[in-house]
Amino acid sequence: QKEVEQDPGPLSVPEGAIVSLNCTYSNSAFQYFMWYRQYSRKGPELLMYTYSSGNKEDGRFTAQVDKSSKYISLFIRDSQPSDSATYLCATFSNTDKLIFGTGTRLQVFP
């Protein structure tokens, strides 16, 4: 079982839609969770991080962690074409290595 699993998509939505991106993880000891956005031919860019359970909001983005079900989510409200990218969830392993999910490709069409 992979440590972090993510639906690769692609996910195609109209502009203005609410997008839900999801990951599951295998180890209940994981505590920090990150979402990175990667545009084509660019490096990943840290969008949000969360620690433990709960929600964290930043503008149109909300990160959510449910530790009881080992489920992490990123919600994008009022999605824009500029949000079209690959979204990678990530966490730190027990040996402090940053490990990524497979990434979900998102396309927002006008």
Added chain:
Amino acid sequence: DTEVTQTPKHLVMGMTNKKSLKCEQHMGHRAMYWYKQKAKKPPELMFVYSYEKLSINESVPSRFSPECPNSSLLNLHLHALQPEDSALYLCASSQDRTDYGYTFGSGTRLTVV
């Protein structure tokens, strides 16, 4: 300066060539990383440097040789690569090994012919 700068952006090399990738940051970060990313796959960790010392080598073949000459600079020396080594090579840095906020460069797109 809040960037990680990687050069060159693109590199084509033959299987007998020797080349180097360069990564630079001036954010005072003391941890630096090399990742390899194949198309439509997530980045995979190759090497970790902490305070200029190699702390993790993820069983990377010896044809990849990392070097950290100082706290701002990270190199990846390449020699006798194979076509399957063609990928996007990403450098990242963070305050230290426990910092969750990695800053990634834009990568070097390497093609081995």
